Amino acid sequence: MTRTALAFALAVLAAPAFAGDQFVDGTGFAVSGYDVVAYFDLPQVPVGQPQPAAVPGKADITAEYNGATFAFATEENRDAFLADPAKYAPQYDGHCAYGVSKGGKVPGNPNLWRIVDDKLYLNITDAVVGFWEEDIPGNIDLAEGNWVGIEPEPASSSPIPKFTSAAPVK
Template sequence: MKRLILSAAFAVFASAAFSGPQYVDETGFAVSGFDVVAYFDLPQSDIGARQTPPVPGRSDITAEYNGATFAFSSEANRDRFLADPAKYAPQFDGHCAYGVSRGGKVPANPNLWRIVDGKLYLNITENVVGFWEEDIPGNLTLAGDNWPGLEPANASDRTIPNFSSVAPVAN
């Protein structure tokens, strides 16, 4: 019983200790203001094909999580997010998944996304998506191994290359 309690306490402590800052770009919103819940309702393209564009959020429908403001396209999506934010927030605090697999925190482009095993991953450029998709399981393993050492570091402060963000729509 004592081991069970210590294991539970360690799990809570470890997750709190490794909670780093969410990547936020010039829009002032996480994931450039796109609705993270909506990704899970979009059709996902095959490996090597361009993904469906993400759904912009609205500046009047937001929630705070991991030190950032997330925007949503509907109150229903915001409510789904609030019920389980870790389920919908992008992995690696919104940084490029391939970048993390290579040992760095770099920004991620919300148009370059993939859901793997029920988790949202973002990447930085179309070229990087190609490298990521060559071995998603292997890259996930590398990223998972690298992340604990990167997590406490600050979020990237770099701009997403070749990306014109669409700030959430005010209604």
């Protein structure tokens, strides 16, 4: 391998991985306008039980990331997000984690969430949460393997089934 080819290969490998399009629904906000930082302060319940409701953000406390507008309940949460957006943004650009484990992009419901290894995962329906929770580590492994191939595809344009958003308020 020539020095030029080696340098190019190292540069490509060292480049950051960019996310695909963030899922944005009719609210115009990522995660339907819910505060992604607030999830990390909510009590997480055991597998098989519904998680606490997500915290709506405010339309006047926002930040841009991954081509989308994220809303926050407090300026402190927005500032935490801006300091490390990749830590707080949902995995798979806000698409359903179980859907990604099966090889596709479908919307993630912000009220069907779980934090695993300090990462936020969303799912699409209560039934899907049940499948996801049958083997969370295995489903994450499958999703990680699939994401490389489906990540460049456009974000889902489907609505979230049986979901009424509490759109950010001013």
